[in-house]
Amino acid sequence: MSFLELHDIYKSYFLGKEEFPVLKGINLSFDRGDFVSILGESGGGKSTLMNIIGGLDREFQGNVTINGQRLDHSKEKQMDEYRRGMIGYIYQSYNLINHLTVLENVLVSLEMTKLTNKEKHDRAMELLKQVGLETQVKKHPNQLSGGQKQRVAIARALASDPQVIIADEPTGALDSQNTQEVLAILDQIAASGKLVIAVTHSQEVADYGTRIVHLADGVIESDTRLKEGYPLQNGGVQIEDRPLPSSSSYKTAFKHLTYNWKQNSIIVLGTAIGIFAVLLFSGLGNGIKAYINDQVNSLANPNIVTVMKNVTDDKKTANTQRIEQTRQKLQTDYAHASISSDDLKKMTTVKHVKKVQGIYNFAASSLSLGSKKTTAAIQSWSVSYNEDVIKSGDKPGKNEMLLDKQTAALLTDKKAKTLIGKTINVQFTAVSKQGLPVPVTLALKVSGITDGGQAGAINAPTSATVKEALVKAGASTNYMAAVALASQTDDVKQVAKGLNQIKTDGKRAFVATTIGSILDTINTIVNLASYVLAAIAGISLIVSALMIIATMYMSVAERTKEIGILRALGESKRDIRRLFTSEALFIGLISAVIALGLAYGLGMGVLNTALYGIAKFNMVQISIGNVVFAFVIALLISFLAALLPSRKAAKLNPIDALAAD
Structure with a gap:
């Protein structure tokens, strides 16, 4: 039984319904140690026969057996394994991969073996030494002569130790000297126990082998043995093959990306700018929220709950709307919209309430000192304020008040703290028990000077001082609002819930809100704005995705022959898909890294420095979550953008791909 046998091979091509037979019942057998030349003119079926032997052409009739085992050409996985472990190709046009060096072109085939990395490197170097190219290993194919390229192709074909070497017009593009050298190498390969099958139309080349099979019009005209085949050598273990590891696809993709960096850098930069914009707006949203939280918490005690009278029976009304309705009601029906001393006692019964205080607030109060006069809002001092707002002096006592530095600046030409200890006249309009205005x-x-900053001026006497003045004026002493101090921060929400559940005559009595709920509302608005801005910036990511798609399709078109080479070497469709998706993922990854550098350099560096002078706060704060999101979205967009081009690449017919210009 011969090593390789072909039985009744028929192959036709169709143009519409018209059939064009190419192979018309080929029966051949081959043994190792032979150098067989398939001789014939162009169009005689030589290349088609070689593609069937090499496992590239799967649409034919007949049987191919190797080592007594019938090959099933309908099973793609079996064909990939067959080409990977049994076949080595040498082409007339060399078919080297341009973006790889001489050494890397040989290593491509070795990546599908179980050799260690050192063993792969050593074998590739040894093969290049055998073909006289050990000093050219770092060059790229475009730096080699035709003869040198063919030698690289021979080294690559031998790399994985295949048993069958198929040489398609191996000397067609070479001069006479290189032709003789290449034929001598092929003869040495046959002498080493391999089966060498050379397709040629040159009688001179055919005469160099051990056997000539003349093929014309799809049939064998003659089969002539020139000399006996070489005896098989004993010993030696064939290199074991394996599917291509994913790491090899990543390495090849990265090499191509860097080899064409000028072209790819534009895509990378465009994607990076889109990701940078998303990062910047997300970081800006984080900074604004942090700034608002910082400002509010620096002014107010986070353990307090603000309480106002409830004036509506509509259960669907939100707390913010209830508060606004109460404020309006205070202007027209003070008695029912204000909080009495009895109301304060009810609040103290709520679990975890440590202290309750009534609050007075008069918006248009007149403050005067000598000839200086201004209008400002005053609100009674309570546990709701953070004492950090007092920049000079002390908390107010009886018949004392804190004066905001902005208000103080309108009452003196000197520094605000010079007013500490001075007495100012305060006038405002209250409401009598009958609802009439009372001056x-x-x-x-x-007693001290405050700085409310961005939150506004804080002019604050004590509630007791204001209440005493209201009594003297005959005005109502009911409070406009109240604050309840929770025992600890973790109890704040529970206290607010308890206060909202208090009822009077079967109806909800109060509207309780916390700093946290206010901040939640503000943060929701900030988040919404950030998301809108990020979404606008995200449009550039869509453009980037389209650019990646276009780049990948161009890459598939430019690398069609490379795809055919890799498939001929035994790579699967999945390997080809992974090659292109890997390159797209690298584009996304590098873009994300550049975007992160821009975000930290321009955003958290330059922009924060510029804004710090205004707000005394870092307004761009990029979190780890933002960074992770940026990398995830970059990789996801890149992967999705590469899906269609990579599928197109994987579906290419290897024969058509190899024939591409």
């Missing part, structure tokens, strides 16, 4: 006047000593 209230009192003289208050300035």
